[in-house]
Amino acid sequence: MSKLLLNTLNGKLSDRVPFWFMRQAGRYLPEYRKIRASVPDFLSFCYNPELATEVTLQPIRRYGMDGAILFADILIVPDGLGQKVWFEVGHGPRLTPVTNTTELDHLSMDGFHSKVGNIYETIRRLKVTLPQEVTLLGFAGAPWTIATYMVEGAGSKDHGAAKSWGYSDPIGFKALLDLIVEATAEYLIAQIEAGVDAVQIFDSWAGGLSETTFNTWVIEPTREIVNRIKAKYPNTPIIGFPRLAGPLYEQFIAKTGVQAVSIDTAMPLEYARTHIQNKLCIQGNMDPRLVVTGGAEMLKEADRILNAFKNGPHVFNLGHGFVPETPPENVEALVNHIKAYRR
């Protein structure tokens, strides 16, 4: 049986538009919260193949998405490199910050694959349990976004510490990006070898960079990862997500070699159609906050997105992930609407 999502990522058109949602597994689902409560430590939860497999499958059972995204987190990579990573309730991720080359010297690829090996085991389990027509998506964070967490030691508003290191010591900061590139390329290659059909690279904090730093901190490291993956697995689609990058999406597409891009909610549809979808498969971009509200406005916006992209390859998705307060019945209404739509 063929996989509709995978075919669409490869540029093929079909009557029905495939869909999946960022953060489709998570706290908005009661069945997720129930399992999550049994493992208080979030990283231990990610490293538990049995539970990670189960929560990856939960949204597929409920809604029948065309894609299942591996349940894990982008901060697995710094954890695998030996940085201390933990999650605090109400505060999100915490890391022991790495702010200079001396601290960077403590991190390496030694032991990376054995530390993160359970993630590959989750993929192998998903491969045999997922319905055949569902595309299995692997993922990682992009080097710039990962660097912001590694340097700041937490989520931050303006990424001031990461920018300061990058501007004041470009050679040292490049060594950090290079290490993340190596880890991420190897991590995604291992995910492909374990069985994922496609991968997405999340650059959540790509917006707000200058044209110059967007090139050195976003495009160049991403291109290097894409090159390394393509050298081994030229047929596995890679989806880029330089969130909030606006017109810099065009340079990102021209230079990185990704097969598809996810667009954020702020991207105008007509611009996206004529400057992005004319080059590759586009994914997006409903506001996750509109799914919290639901109703006719949500369905109207879904139609606006579906109609804008109906003449080219499109995967329906959100512009960012579901928030925990999303009512599951609104997701159901949205899903029924997308499933009924025909080009």
Ligand code: CP3
């Ligand atoms: O369903 C899926 O999308 C797959 C799993 C997934 C998670 N995180 C699970 C998760 C994916 C693809 C991610 C990516 C991720 N993680 C990103 C990139 C995408 C984005 O949202 O911009 C980022 C920046 C992170 C880092 C991260 N992980 C943060 C900031 C947080 C805390 C946020 C919060 O709401 O507490 C996490 C935790 C996290 N990752 C949760 C989930 C389901 C919630 C943790 C919980 O269950 O307690």
